[in-house]
Amino acid sequence: MALLQIAEPGQSAKPHQRKFAVGIDLGTTHSLVATVRSGRAETLPNSLGGHLLPSVVRYRLDELPQVGSKALQHVVDDAPNTIMSVKRLMGRGLQDVTRLGESMPYVFEACEDGMPMLHTTAGLKSPVQVSADILRVLAQRGEASLGGELVGAVITVPAYFDDAQRQATKDAATLAGIQVLRLLNEPTAAAVAYGLDNEKQGTIAVFDLGGGTFDISVLRMQKGVFQVLSTGGDSALGGDDFDHAIADWVCQQRDIVNLNLSQQRFLLRQARTAKEALSQVSATDLSFAGWPGVSCPLDVELDREKLNSLLDPIIAKALRATKKTLRDAGLGVAEVDQVVMVGGSTRAIRVQERVAELFDKPPLTSIDPDRVVALGAARQADVLVGNQAGEEMLLLDVLPLSLGLETMGGLVEKVIDRNTPIPVARAQDFTTYQDGQTAMVVHVLQGERDLVQDCRSLSRFELRGIPPMAAGAAKIRVTFQVDADGLLEVSARELASGVAATIQVKPSYGLSENQIADMIKASWSNVAEDRGARSLREQQVEADRLLEAIAVAMQADGERLLTTVEQQTIVTQMEALIVARGGDDHHAITKQIDVLAKATDEFASRRMDDSIKRALAGKAVDNI
């Protein structure tokens, strides 16, 4: 609601108006918050000096949830209430979650709209709520470090995240009270972290191998503009596969079969330890002392050569995906100038060797692969809130997965192809197939496959109120709009009659606006006593901010850009807000803020056009 407080293009905020903004890497195993201070991006520690916040939340009866290391300590003794790896559940339906959750000790329950909920001692929790609890801690850490309220945050997501997963991430931030400046793709963030520190130009490949996912992005950097050319990867490939390959090999060596869950976990932990040790030494023993419930079998020796042979088939998959993504960008390996390594699994020496072989140049590893994403996000956040004077950095991203519609026979017709630059809008026309048909269902899907069942269902739209006509006479235009966060919005209208068909949107997963509002309210009930007072104060501050901004804008441009009637309308609504602000009903203030904001929408849009016109008139286009 910072109406009209923005600087005009080319201008920057004055130093004393420096705004607090952070970048947040909301990771599967751990999360980080970073900011830019004195021109340097840095991750922020907690009060004990730790930077990585384990992405673990433990729910307790009648107490606030524990987040991070404290929660991590209870992973074994309070498994059902201690939620790990919630990122893998974001934006997923109950079916996916049940499958993914097989190795997870949680009890899932479907709520009315099919969204999966986790059963905890503190009640049902959705993955969005769990993520919000993590985000809240990170935002608090940011505010404590910076000593002020955050204007907003850039939150990173894997490039392959689909619309539902992105929307869920944004919902979590909203629930945590964080203004999302932008959802940024993790590989893009990493490129920014390297790019700005080193002033590089050219083509960059970002090789991001995490615990369970592999992401590859190809970007071109020129004059501060980072343009994503293509993205690809494998959402089921990562360092965990290394551990499994080692564990399977050990079982073969010792003819071990039928491990139970805790034995399996123990073996995987040993495998991981051995894998990490082999980055330093040439051979190590996998020790089985303390293997739960089994008399101790002999140690197994693993050397680097054997490790490489176990890792190579997995790395080869990642390299294949890399080559494909380069082809999508129309490039060969030789045309890549820099390779950036992201994700803990790129610490494995073998991964670095094979990547260096493919590109015939050593990859960049100078920034901690665990932190590089958060650092890049912090850079972007700093630019977005206008802290960078004269900063020209701009990130141009692409749609990671194609968007399409269900057609006859359960087939998907693509409407927007993957790797299309965003924001993007496309319209598609439909017609009726029966005389007098007044409604139709449009099914929106995301993915590369041809069959509906192989793609992710994003939403079903029911178009009602189509005027009855002969079959094929009605023409319904459905418009897809993808914004800079990669989020989709769909609208529809009937063209032949000019009648707008009403549209009913039901998200297949994710939350509706009302659900978010309800959850935000519910989260306030923890502090029921001062909830009303806090809301009132917040709304009063918001009202003052809006009133002041509009007053300034009216003084500057009111007479020039608005008719007398339009000015009067705005003044009337301002007066109404001043009256509401003086009362003690925060709902009334919220309502009037909305009314006033709507009343000034058109003014804002004219001011923007006007300021851009002036900015363009003021300089030669070459200097923009």
Next chain:
Amino acid sequence: MDLSKDYFSSYDLPIAFQVDLTALVDRHRQLQQIYHPDRFAVATDAEQRVAVQITSYLNQAYGVLRSPLRRAIYLLELQGMEPLAPTNTSMPMDFLLQQMQLRERMEELPLAADVEAQLDGLADELLIMHNKLQGEFAVAYNDAQFELAETVVRKLQFIDKLQQECNDLEGRLLD
């Protein structure tokens, strides 16, 4: 930003098939610097909406202007024609025969001993044909022979499609 103008005018380019690609890329970057939603991250919803609309338009326009095929189609559309209308299917017989031969070659290609060389050869040939058709279109369009230009566009679309399939095939075979 007037979104009702033609794409060429929005990019300060003359309405023609030949496009100065360097100028196009530079201009696109400049326009993105001004209008991208990132420039309005802390602005009102209304301003952000306008920014998303404008950049969507720019991305659409840029995609059309950058691609010879889409640019050619667009130029004819500006003339009130519908070069890709489904009813518009008549093609010269010799061109259709050539298409069939090319398709046969592509189908047999995976079985060849020297797949990679064969692929490269086919891709080169397609590129030459594509360039030649672009030249033919430019001449026809400049001479205001729009019917002829329309036929060339449809040929161009065939070749364009073959190029894409050739790329996909390369991806599948070399993985």
